[in-house]
Amino acid sequence: MSDLTREKLNQAAAIVAQSESEIDVWLTFVRETSGIADPCLPFLMEGGLTWQSALLVSKSGRKVAIAGNYDLDGLEKSGDWDEVIGYVQGIREPLVDALQELIPLSVAAPKIAVNFSENDDKCDGLTHGMFRLLERYLAHTRFASSLVSAEPIIRALRGRKTQTELAAMRGAIIETDRLFAEVAALAKPGITERQIADFVQGKIAERGLGYAWEQEGNPIVNCGPDSAVGHSAPSAIALAPGHILHMDLGVVQNGYASDLQRCWFVGSEVPEAISRAHAAVLGAIEAGFAALKPGVSGWEVDAAARSFLVAAGYPEYLHALGHQVGRVAHDGGGLLGPCWARYGETPYWPVEVGQVYTLELGVAVEGHGYWSLEDMAVVTEGGAQWLSTPQKEIWLLSPND
DSSP: OOHHHHHHHHHHHHHHHTOTTOOSEEEEEESOTTTSOOTTHHHHOSSOOOSOEEEEEETTSOEEEEEEGGGHHHHHHHOOOSEEEEESSOSHHHHHHHHHHHSOTTOSSOOEEESOOSSOGGGOOSOHHHHHHHHHHHTTSTTTTOEEEOHHHHHHHHHSOOHHHHHHHHHHHHHHHHHHHHHHHHOOTTOBHHHHHHHHHHHHHHTTOEESSOGGGSSEEEESTTSOOSSOOOOSOBOOTTOEEEEEEOEEETTEEOOEEEEEEESSSOOHHHHHHHHHHHHHHHHHHHHOOTTOBHHHHHHHHHHHHHHTTOOOOSSOSBOBOSSSSSOOSOOBOOOOGGGTTGGGSBOOTTOEEEEEEEEEETTTEEEEEEEEEEEETTEEEESSOOOOSOEEEOSOO
C-alpha cells in the first residue's frame, strides 16, 4: 500500500471515531470493481476486488477487510488492516460475525454507514443490487435496521486534503500551466479548436498525465463567438483576429487533478468590452475568494461572486461558482453554488479546512466570444489560499498568421 493510501485509510479511521452521527462501523461493500468501482475504494486500498467484499472501519479504529480467498494477498501484504478474513462459499457469515465483534452488544441501535447518497455521486458507490443483497444478509440479525448513509464520512475523507494530496495537486497545476504556455506559443489565426485540443492531448500522452474528466471533452476549447460554450467537444471552428480563445483544462498527476480556465484575446489592442469583461470576471472571483472561509455555507460564497457580477452589469452565470477538486475535477462534497433544486443539499454544507475548490465563472462578450477564468484555492484556518496563480492580466495573441 502506498504511503498516501495508508494516510487516507488512517484518516478514515479518525473520521469514523470522531463521527458526530455516532456511526459504529463504516462499511464499503463491493464486487467486480474492475467494472463498477466505488469512488471511495482508492482511499482504502490499491487494486481491485472480484468477489463480494467488505471493508470495515469501526468507531474504535479497528480496520477489518473481508474478501474472497483469491483477493486476500494484496490486503494482507499491505499490513494496514488489523484483520483480513477470507471466505470461499459466501460472505454473509464472516460479515455478520465481524459486525458482532466490532459493535458491542451494549449498543442498542447500531448504525452501519454504507455508501449511498441522494446529494453526492462520490458518496453513492453502493449499487442498488448490492444494497438489497446487504439488507438480505443482515435480515434477522440485530443489524437488520442499521444501515444509514455514509455521506458525512466520505465527504470528510475526500474533502480534507492532507499535505501529500495538496503537493500532488500543486504538481498537476504546474503541468497545466505548462500546457497553457505551450498553447499560447502555438495559437495563431487559422488554427482550429480541434487542432489545439489534439496538440494538448498529444502532450498529455507524451508526459504520462491523466485526464481530470473525460478525454473527449478535455480540454474544452472555444474560438470566438460562434463556438459552443460548455461541456462540448472541440470543433472545426478556426481562431481569427478579434476572437477570444478560451480553454478549460484539467490533468491528473500522481493520482490528483487540476481544473483551470484561461483566456487570450487575438489582437494587438484590447477592446473596452474585453477589458470590462475581464475586470468583472476577475472581481467576482476575488469576491468569492474573500468569502471562502471555514464555517460559511457554500451558497454564501457563491452569492458574494454572483452579486458582484450582476452589479457590474452582467447576467447571472447559470452554474455554481465552484466545486471541490481532488482525485478528479468534480470531486463531490460541498458546492459553492446557489440554492437550486438540482444541487440538493450541497450548497448548504459548511466549508471546511483542507477542502480545495475551484472558483470559476465567465461572461459572453458580443462579437468576441466567451471570457471565463477558473482557479483553485485551498481553505485554511485563516481563510482561502490560492493553489494556482490567477490570471490577472489580459493575455494577447498576435492577430497575424
